[in-house]
Amino acid sequence: MTVSQDIVLGSGDTFKDDFTGCLDGWWASNGIWETGVPTYGPTDTYSSPNSAATILTGSYPDWVDSTFVSPSVVLPDINAGEEIDLRFWHWFSINSHDILHVKVQEETAPGEWGAWTDLNAFYRNSGGVWTYPLIDLSAYAGKKIRIGFVLNNSGSYPGTGAGWYLDDVSITTP
Incomplete structure (x- = not known):
């Protein structure tokens, strides 16, 4: 694995971020994402000391659409039958009309x-527990991508919740 402006994964590499240090390459739109120790919602991280969350100390605000964006990652080419996996631990509690999305964005030309x-x-x-979903990124093999974790509360129904808490985000290659 090479770390520069982009994270370049080779075969057998893993990118992992537990939000312990600085946010190397992570950024947020609409600014409600932060990292640290939660005092609301799960009241603890999955793995110490920090997690990323839509407000560590209370509920997220009404009418927000905010994306927490990963650093850009260059994925390796893979063979038939191999898989590139996105995994992360998460805990969430949101209003019944809100939605959490995991999205991917592909670089189409340098810088675009x-x-x-x-x-x-x-x-x-999430039932009051941390869960560990698996998302297949194999369709993006050989491409430069970034992952977006989106809280969408911009519907027509007011109300919020404790929010979305992330820990140990990883991309694993075969």
Whole structure:
């Protein structure tokens, strides 16, 4: 694995971020994402000391659409039958009309990014426990991508919740 402006994964490499140090390459639109120790919602991280969350100390605000964007990652080419996996631990509790999306964005030309594509969505809550979904990124082998974790509360129904908490985000190659 090479770390520069982009994270370049080779065969057998893993990119992993547990939000312990600085946010190397991560950024947020609409600014409600932060990292640290939660004091609301799960009241603890999955793996110490930090997690990323849509407000660590209370509920997220009404009418927000905010994306937490990963650093750009160059994925290796893979052989038939191999898989590139996105994994992360998450805890969430949101209003019944809100949606959490995991999206991917592909670089279409140097410095230019295509539209976001939905990979998965989550609703309501995680049952009060941290869960560990698996999302297949194999369709993006050989491409430069970034992952977006989106809280969408911009519908027509007010109400919020504790939010979305992320830890140990990883991309694993075969």
